[in-house]
Structure formats: C-alpha cells, structure tokens
Amino acid sequence: MNTETISQKNGHKLNGFTHEDIGDDHLFTSLETPMKANAFDMSNNEKKNRISILFSEIMDVLGLDLTDDSLKGTPDRVAKMYVEEIFSGLDPENKPKVALFDNKYQYNQMLVEKNITFYSNCEHHFVPIIGKAHIAYKSSGKVIGLSKLNRIVQYYAKRPQVQERLTNQIANELKTVLETEDVAVIIDAKHLCVSSRGVKDDTSATVTTYYGGEFNTPEKISELQNYINN
Numbered sequence: 001m002n003t004e005t006i007s008q009k010n011g012h013k014l015n016g017f018t019h020e021d022i023g024d025d026h027l028f029t030s031l032e033t034p035m036k037a038n039a040f041d042m043s044n045n046e047k048k049n050r051i052s053i054l055f056s057e058i059m060d061v062l063g064l065d066l067t068d069d070s071l072k073g074t075p076d077r078v079a080k081m082y083v084e085e086i087f088s089g090l091d092p093e094n095k096p097k098v099a100l101f102d103n104k105y106q107y108n109q110m111l112v113e114k115n116i117t118f119y120s121n122c123e124h125h126f127v128p129i130i131g132k133a134h135i136a137y138k139s140s141g142k143v144i145g146l147s148k149l150n151r152i153v154q155y156y157a158k159r160p161q162v163q164e165r166l167t168n169q170i171a172n173e174l175k176t177v178l179e180t181e182d183v184a185v186i187i188d189a190k191h192l193c194v195s196s197r198g199v200k201d202d203t204s205a206t207v208t209t210y211y212g213g214e215f216n217t218p219e220k221i222s223e224l225q226n227y228i229n230n
C-alpha cells in the first residue's frame with residue numbers, strides 16, 4: 001500500500017469514527033466482504049510473488065535476517081498459505097459446488113449439523129479466530145450432502161473475517177442453496193486478537209447467531225440450543 005492510500009484510509013470515518021478511534025473494537029461495514037473491483041486481475045502466481053516480496057519487507061523492517069536458513073523460506077511459505085489456504089475463500093472459484101437431492105425420506109423436521117470446527121482470521125489483526133459452527137435447516141423439499149454444510153462453513157471462514165459477517169454469509173449461502181428461509185447458524189469462537197494480545201482475555205468466547213424463518217421462535221431456538229448443548 002502506498003502512502004497516499006494509507007492517508008486516505010486514515011481520513012475515512014466509520015459511523016463518524018476514524019479507525020484510530022475504533023482501535024480494537026470490531027466494527028464492520030457490510031455483509032459482503034469488501035473487495036476491490038479488480039480483485040482478480042492478478043493471477044494466483046502473481047499474487048504469491050507479490051506477497052512474498054512484501055512479506056520479506058516486513059520481516060526485514062522488523063530486523064530479521066532473511067539469509068538465515070530457518071527464515072529465508074518464510075516469505076514464500078506465507079504467500080502460499082495466504083493465497084492457497086487461509087484466504088482461499090476470497091476467490092469465488094473456490095466456492096463449494098452444491099448438489100441438491102430430493103428429500104426422498106420425507107424427513108420434514110430440523111436437521112442439525114453441530115460442532116463444525118473452523119479456523120478463520122480476524123480482518124482487523126490478521127490473527128486466528130478458532131471456533132465451532134452449528135448449522136440447522138428444515139428441508140424445502142430438497143436436501144444437501146452433509147459434507148457440503150461443512151464445506152460452506154470452511155469456504156467463508158477462509159477469508160479475513162469478523163464473526164458477525166461470517167455468521168451471516170454462511171446463513172445467506174444456505175438460504176440460497178437450500179431454497180428456504182428456514183436456516184439457523186450459531187457460531188461460538190475464540191478470537192486470538194482478544195486472548196493473545198490486547199486485553200489478553202483467555203477465557204472469553206464470542207457467540208453469534210442467525211435464526212431465519214421457522215427457526216426464529218423462542219421454542220425453536222431453545223430446541224436448537226438443547227441439541228447443541230448435549
């Protein structure tokens with residue numbers, strides 16, 4: 001990022017606050033991950049090359065000796081990890097292709113897939129968010145392979161994220177692919193930017209929820225909580 005874009009960023013206000021005012025408070029601006037219009041002009045190889053150069057620069061500025069055998073491969077490793085692994089969910093090409101099946105068993109109660117472990121990264125600090133997602137839906141006549149529920153969670157987790165957006169992005173995707181409003185998403189996660197730095201609270205966890213359609217009643221919510229807690 002050149003100095004001009006940095007100073008523009010400093011002048012930008014969110015709800016009347018600059019990002020210095022906001023500090024560690026995790027506000028976010030939209031349900032869509034904010035992406036540039038030309039986000040995919042560069043190939044993945046070009047992105048990896050560029051990130052590797054820039055990451056070497058960060059290490060160099062920190063005073064690390066990049067000729068050291070243990071450190072010299074780090075910029076390439078970080079670049080590959082960013083593009084191919086932990087931020088691969090930025091690329092719509094990697095979105096799971098979902099096939100729906102007819103609900104042959106006529107199962108018309110809720111289906112709950114619980115304890116889906118995911119690893120994401122906080123978009124404000126670029127350190128891990130580690131959590132579990134619990135998903136429920138009620139079939140509109142179509143059903144989805146169970147592993148796809150897991151894959152949808154992993155896809156949206158592999159982006160710089162805030163937990164509220166992650167919750168809503170998963171819910172929106174489920175509503176679209178399952179062709180129903182009757183979906184619920186509960187995420188219980190630990191943010192390393194809270195536990196390993198900043199306020200250094202190692203015991204807190206953050207819970208976010210989305211209850212759509214029929215799930216948005218006190219009875220369904222408590223039924224769902226019951227399944228998840230047992």
Ligand SMILES: [Zn+2]
Nearest residue numbers: 122124125193
């Ligand atoms: Zn953070």
